[in-house]
Amino acid sequence: MLEARGISVRFGGHMALSDVSIDAPAGQVTGLIGPNGAGKTTLFNAITGLLTPSAGTVHIDGRDVTRLKLHRRARHGLARTFQQLELFTMLTVRENIRVAADIHHRWSPEPGDPGVLTEEIIDRVGLAAVAGERVTALPTGQGRLVELGRALACRPRILLLDEPASGQDETETERFGRLLVEVASSGTAVLLVEHDMSLVMEVCSNVHVLDLGQILAVGPPAEVQRNPVVLDAYLGTDTGGAP
Template sequence: MTPLLMTRGLSRDFGGLRAVDGVDFTLNQGEIRALIGPNGAGKTTFVSLVCGRIAPSAGTIAFNGSDITRLPAHRRVRLGIAYTFQITSIFANLPVYDNVALPVQRTLEDGRGGGAVRAGVMEVLEKVGLADRAATPAGQLAYGHQRLLEMAIGLALKPRLLILDEPTQGLADGEIESFIRLVREIAREATVLIIEHNMKVVMELAGRVTVMEAGKILAEGTPAEIRENQAVQAAYLGTAHG
């Protein structure tokens, strides 16, 4: 089976710093994969390369068997790659509804009217638990709810690959349980790659875990294998929070 996402020798330099260093990474259709590692390990730079926000210094990226290394970000979105940012990126002055309506309109076939847009928006807002806040200006939402809105915007694009960058940051414990259920539901239709520091979330959700350190992949395996890996413990898990 062709991997959904594959990188080979992927690298990115910033001046004299190599933030991502020769990463070979494979992600199969239908996975929930966690990407973990200490701050500065290169995780966000790696997924920024995958979604096209920054260009690689070396290496290749293939999505569903096609080389996308030089494709601009908006073309990757059309292919089915959606990325929610570590720092919330919403239209703060627009209502929650309008934030989601914009990407819904992009996925509808030409000629479908406002009823189809509304149905699509409300379906996504129901999924993330924000349907009752549809009329609220996005900037007035609590931070955790802004993160959920960002997930809704990603979902509205009907992605094949949904990349979540620190999605539980700012969520209360009860909201985290709801988030875990939501990701499991999303994974029925999309592949999920999640950068996460909350190890409870990682161990509950991920089928496999990739650990980065200093721009390289340090280890890969099941949550149980990663928990027992001494190199990972030394680099990260011994000092991880949550």
């Protein structure tokens, strides 16, 4: 389980996050939504250790990892994807996932062959047809699947996904939603940042709404969808439309 408490991040004179707390329980998909610039990616960066918050703590399964470096937090089971693709552009789809599997295999006590794991993940995320392609030959939607595959190759206990469905078409998004539920049902805590509200409503057990660096509301998707503060600040009055 992931627990982030009182996270504040300041960029010069701008308070990007102010006293943000969020939980992501194991076995569930937790949503994090908010308009552009709300601070969602900044929160991910603070949780994973890519930036140092000015205040707050991060706990993984009850252990305080706030002072740990990025790679040390990863070794506590934290994996993520990126809003802007961070693919290894000189490598193929298979090699991208294999790099993550190899690195994980080196420090993890879990047994297993990274090569076998790589092939399993390629099948699981639906990239078998393009496994030998260089990642630059893929459209953004499939690139996001490669990032998901790499994260899964680390056998995460907590998975942070930053707009993983952007660039995917409707069919791909549906398939992706089923995959997320399947990943969560194996005991992984999934924290999902996503603008596709239908996906969020479908897969998330709980949703946090972030706006201007502050948590506006927390609750089940249906409840959040009806929350007037959220409607006003984020969704607007037309609940049928995308943000």
